Amino acid sequence: MGDGGMNETWAQISDLAFEAALAGYVVALVCYAIELAGKRTAEPTAAGAGRQRSAAVGAGVTSTLTKTGGFAAGTDRDQIGVVNRPASSLAVRFGQAAVVVTAVGAAANVLSVVARGLAVGRLPLGNMYEFVSVICAVTAICWLIVLAKTGARTLGTFVMLPVVVLALVAGTKLYVPAAPVVPALNSYWKWIHVTTIAISSSILLVSGAASVLFLIRGRLERKELATLAAGRAAGQPVDVLGAGDGRGGRTRVGSLLTVLPTTATLDRIAYRTAIVGFPLFTFAVIAGAMWAEVAWGRYWGWDPKETCAFITWVFYAAYLHARSTAGWRGRRAAWISVLGFASMLFNLFFINMVVSGLHSYAGLN
Amino acid sequence: MTVRDTSRVGGDQGLADAESAGTEPGQAELSGLTREPAPTNVTGQSGPRRMLAGLRNVWRQLTSMRTALILLFLLAIASLPGALLPQWSLNSAKTAQYLIEHPTLGPLLDKFGFFEVFGSPWYAAIYLLLFTSLVGCLLPRTLEFAGQLRMPPVATPRNLGRLPHHHRAEVAGSPDEIADRIVGRLRGWRIARRVEGDPGSATAAVTISAERGYLREVGNLVFHLSLLGLLVAIAVGKLVGYEGSVIVNTGSQFCSTSPASYDNFRPGLLVDGTQMSPFCVDVQQFTASYNEAGQATGFVAEVRAQSGPAAGTDQWVSETLQVNEPLRMDGERLYLLGHGFTPHFQITYPDGTVRDYSQPFAPEPNDPNFTSEGAVKVLDPPGATGDQVRKRQLAIVGIFAPTALVHGGIMTSSFPAPQNPGVAIDVYRGDLGMEGGRSQSVFSIDTAQVDNGLLIKQARQNLLVGESVTLDDGTKITFTGFNEWVSLQTSFDPAQVWALIFAVALLVGLMTSLVFKRRRVWFRLRPAASLAQPPGAGPIAGSAAGIPPPQRAGGRDRTVVEVGGLARTDQAGYGEEFDMLASLGTAQDKASSSR
Numbered sequence: 035m036g037d038g039g040m041n042e043t044w045a046q047i048s049d050l051a052f053e054a055a056l057a058g059y060v061v062a063l064v065c066y067a068i069e070l071a072g073k074r075t076a077e078p079t080a081a082g083a084g085r086q087r088s089a090a091v092g093a094g095v096t097s098t099l100t101k102t103g104g105f106a107a108g109t110d111r112d113q114i115g116v117v118n119r120p121a122s123s124l125a126v127r128f129g130q131a132a133v134v135v136t137a138v139g140a141a142a143n144v145l146s147v148v149a150r151g152l153a154v155g156r157l158p159l160g161n162m163y164e165f166v167s168v169i170c171a172v173t174a175i176c177w178l179i180v181l182a183k184t185g186a187r188t189l190g191t192f193v194m195l196p197v198v199v200l201a202l203v204a205g206t207k208l209y210v211p212a213a214p215v216v217p218a219l220n221s222y223w224k225w226i227h228v229t230t231i232a233i234s235s236s237i238l239l240v241s242g243a244a245s246v247l248f249l250i251r252g253r254l255e256r257k258e259l260a261t262l263a264a265g266r267a268a269g270q271p272v273d274v275l276g277a278g279d280g281r282g283g284r285t286r287v288g289s290l291l292t293v294l295p296t297t298a299t300l301d302r303i304a305y306r307t308a309i310v311g312f313p314l315f316t317f318a319v320i321a322g323a324m325w326a327e328v329a330w331g332r333y334w335g336w337d338p339k340e341t342c343a344f345i346t347w348v349f350y351a352a353y354l355h356a357r358s359t360a361g362w363r364g365r366r367a368a369w370i371s372v373l374g375f376a377s378m379l380f381n382l383f384f385i386n387m388v389v390s391g392l393h394s395y396a397g398l399n
Numbered sequence: 400m401t402v403r404d405t406s407r408v409g410g411d412q413g414l415a416d417a418e419s420a421g422t423e424p425g426q427a428e429l430s431g432l433t434r435e436p437a438p439t440n441v442t443g444q445s446g447p448r449r450m451l452a453g454l455r456n457v458w459r460q461l462t463s464m465r466t467a468l469i470l471l472f473l474l475a476i477a478s479l480p481g482a483l484l485p486q487w488s489l490n491s492a493k494t495a496q497y498l499i500e501h502p503t504l505g506p507l508l509d510k511f512g513f514f515e516v517f518g519s520p521w522y523a524a525i526y527l528l529l530f531t532s533l534v535g536c537l538l539p540r541t542l543e544f545a546g547q548l549r550m551p552p553v554a555t556p557r558n559l560g561r562l563p564h565h566h567r568a569e570v571a572g573s574p575d576e577i578a579d580r581i582v583g584r585l586r587g588w589r590i591a592r593r594v595e596g597d598p599g600s601a602t603a604a605v606t607i608s609a610e611r612g613y614l615r616e617v618g619n620l621v622f623h624l625s626l627l628g629l630l631v632a633i634a635v636g637k638l639v640g641y642e643g644s645v646i647v648n649t650g651s652q653f654c655s656t657s658p659a660s661y662d663n664f665r666p667g668l669l670v671d672g673t674q675m676s677p678f679c680v681d682v683q684q685f686t687a688s689y690n691e692a693g694q695a696t697g698f699v700a701e702v703r704a705q706s707g708p709a710a711g712t713d714q715w716v717s718e719t720l721q722v723n724e725p726l727r728m729d730g731e732r733l734y735l736l737g738h739g740f741t742p743h744f745q746i747t748y749p750d751g752t753v754r755d756y757s758q759p760f761a762p763e764p765n766d767p768n769f770t771s772e773g774a775v776k777v778l779d780p781p782g783a784t785g786d787q788v789r790k791r792q793l794a795i796v797g798i799f800a801p802t803a804l805v806h807g808g809i810m811t812s813s814f815p816a817p818q819n820p821g822v823a824i825d826v827y828r829g830d831l832g833m834e835g836g837r838s839q840s841v842f843s844i845d846t847a848q849v850d851n852g853l854l855i856k857q858a859r860q861n862l863l864v865g866e867s868v869t870l871d872d873g874t875k876i877t878f879t880g881f882n883e884w885v886s887l888q889t890s891f892d893p894a895q896v897w898a899l900i901f902a903v904a905l906l907v908g909l910m911t912s913l914v915f916k917r918r919r920v921w922f923r924l925r926p927a928a929s930l931a932q933p934p935g936a937g938p939i940a941g942s943a944a945g946i947p948p949p950q951r952a953g954g955r956d957r958t959v960v961e962v963g964g965l966a967r968t969d970q971a972g973y974g975e976e977f978d979m980l981a982s983l984g985t986a987q988d989k990a991s992s993s994r
Contacts, residue, residue, distance in 0.1 A: 349475055
């Protein structure tokens with residue numbers, strides 16, 4: 035690495051691995067989506083067991099395959115009483131495959147990042163392509179951890195969707211060949227600042243996805259309750275299947291309600307990830323300020339990127355406060371979390387690529 | 400703010416009845432928010448008192464969590480224009496450009512401070528209100544917490560069955576024995592042991608109240624106090640600090656003695672320039688290195704420096720100044736922020752006078768190959784006097800290319816390192832317009848003078864080192880070479896170390912407050928014989944009152960252990976710990992626990 039600090043082979047391995055990771059993420063997304071669709075089309079009533087359908091239009095799905103149903107019950111333990119549906123075993127298999135492919139994709143992604151680092155002989159966080167690649171890897175890993183802890187696999191579609199979009203953008207629009215960084219970025223602070231920013235962004239990405247789903251599910255639940263109340267008023271018999279959060283109600287086939295984790299689970303995922311991501315983000319901002327003191331002569335100068343990081347920080351601080359304040363918990367807190375999430379993404383893309391400032395290292399000029 | 404979360408959690412879950420009222424932190428404040436009458440029914444009160452009530456109301460409103468959240472929200476929204484609109488302090492050229500491009504909206508935005516968001520009154524109003532709210536919340540909270548640390552954990556609620564976590568079992572042993580066992584095993588908890596009923600009587604129950612996770616509150620307070628400290632440190636830095644930037648040619652010295660010695664000086668509000676600690680730097684050499692692709696790999700300036708008492712003497716210390724490696728001298732920091740080229744010209748005048756000129760040229764923004772623009776101005780041509788001076792002034796305007804590449808007569812630079820330096824110049828003669836009182840950029844001429852015919856172009860020529868151009872009157876201009884300049888910045892902020900200390904404290908406080916969970920557990924140990932009903936059957940007894948005559952169940956004492964748990968913050972995760980706590984009384988014979 036002495037001569038020029040470049041290694042063609044590693045660079046090629048990195049590019050190949052990134053393509054493999056992208057392919058893995060796309061396949062995983064499709065598999066998660068199939069599982070989701072399979073669950074949505076599954077007949078939720080006990081009486082409808084005979085009419086059981088799956089995403090694969092019931093192709094050869096018989097009760098002999100219900101051994102996977104047991105697994106599903108285990109992994110979806112947090113979807114307590116969402117709908118008492120018979121498991122569509124083929125869909126479940128797609129879900130299991132999705133997890134495996136996600137893990138493979140994440141491994142390829144990590145390999146790509148490491149190989150890139152070896153190719154350029156520096157921390158592979160020197161431009162937006164590398165940065166977004168790392169974000170994808172960490173988000174995928176973070177998602178796998180959340181999955182292991184909560185088993186809320188149906189979230190997969192919604193977490194992998196932004197990951198696939200990010201990876202696609204990174205692979206096409208942001209890609210730059212392996213090259214050394216400008217001297218301004220050649221500092222050990224980059225290790226500290228950029229790595230922590232990337233990791234905390236990834237964790238907050240999972241948190242944001244959970245909050246978005248929290249809001250979607252909350253909305254569906256309210257709609258469902260309204261329909262239910264209307265039905266009750268009209269004197270129709272109510273078939274209480276014991277839907278989530280103790281609010282009884284018969285859920286329509288195909289409603290997202292049948293597949294999403296309960297609001298309590300979503301809220302817990304959003305909060306748990308936020309309280310990990312937020313201090314890390316705080317640390318990353320402080321490290322950034324210390325680097326700015328070394329590089330630019332001041333620790334804080336309201337550079338657009340700094341300003342936007344501050345806004346993000348304030349939103350997440352407000353989220354944590356709101357979540358522990360009566361009357362702000364739940365929907366309002368989730369909205370604030372989504373705002374923080376939005377400003378995070380805004381900071382990542384818009385500020386780097388459109389607004390010019392000291393952080394304009396996208397390498398896109 | 401966060402510091403009040405616990406009271407609100409308690410209040411929201413309707414557990415106020417499960418906890419002894421008044422001992423809750425922030426309880427008074429919470430009820431104050433909901434119970435405080437609006438100042439409508441105060442007509443009977445005297446003027447001053449009414450005003451006082453009104454003020455108190457305003458204060459309560461301001462320090463309420465809702466207001467704090469709204470202010471936080473406002474702060475985030477108000478910061479947005481700072482990221483999206485150009486700011487005077489960051490990029491005045493871009494801001495001016497924006498004003499030109501938006502003739503209607505621009506001046507309006509400028510008037511309301513949108514181009515100087517972080518110095519605008521409305522921004523200051525938001526953060527001052529926010530911090531007032533913070534102080535108003537923190538002070539009582541700190542006092543309350545100090546009080547709590549002196550007080551034993553709150554008494555055991557009457558009905559433990561109403562708590563989120565509840566467990567009941569009957570175990571062998573007297574209440575006192577079991578209490579001893581539990582207390583012995585509650586490590587790290589603050590414990591209060593009390594006796595209900597007549598001590599010594601057969602019906603007397605022993606209760607244990609335990610609480611832990613006080614560090615959460617400590618973390619909370621540290622976090623918010625650090626936030627205040629950070630703001631103060633930033634404010635002090637803005638008041639007494641300053642920044643100055645200057646361009647220094649290699650081979651030249653620069654001494655920081657007064658603001659006037661800088662090209663650009665941004666003083667803090669309390670800086671008048673008289674208290675500056677002097678230092679000098681002698682820029683000896685600057686080296687920029689590039690790879691084959693022309694990408695910069697390193698910038699190094701070899702300097703000699705002197706500061707403090709050594710300033711102005713012959714004592715120099717050799718230093719290396721690099722990007723990301725400032726020079727720190729007695730609180731002053733010196734940064735290498737940029738570099739560029741200074742072309743050298745020699746002019747031979749018609750009367751035979753030979754003079755050397757040099758002037759730093761500014762690199763064109765976004766040109767990786769360092770094409771630089773600039774102007775050399777000759778204000779006092781030799782041989783000219785009186786009005787003649789303003790007819791014979793000279794200007795050499797153009798670009799400097801470190802590696803000149805001429806294509807179709809147009810010179811560009813093909814590499815950032817000076818491999819084949821060249822200049823492409825226009826030479827003007829006439830009145831430069833310097834007496835008009837208008838300030839001019841050192842990098843360009845006043846084109847209005849050209850438009851008015853007062854400054855006339857004499858020649859346009861590409862020159863490599865050693866080449867020259869001769870004007871019609873015999874004036875000969877030779878491009879003799881170049882040297883490099885560095886752009887240095889001095890920063891002085893005595894409070895920045897405090898900003899760092901508070902930032903670190905803030906982070907530690909934040910993590911402490913998120914990691915530790917405040918939680919409570921209560922035990923009520925009653926002799927089994929004293930209970931009306933056998934344990935586990937029917938609804939749980941609400942009270943120890945009205946207990947029937949004591950009975951003996953078996954040869955030994957048996958005790959009903961009732962446990963109640965309350966996580967005062969996040970309930971998640973408390974369940975497992977509670978299971979462990981619930982087994983404390985029965986740990987030796989877990990099997991007998993009847994869940």
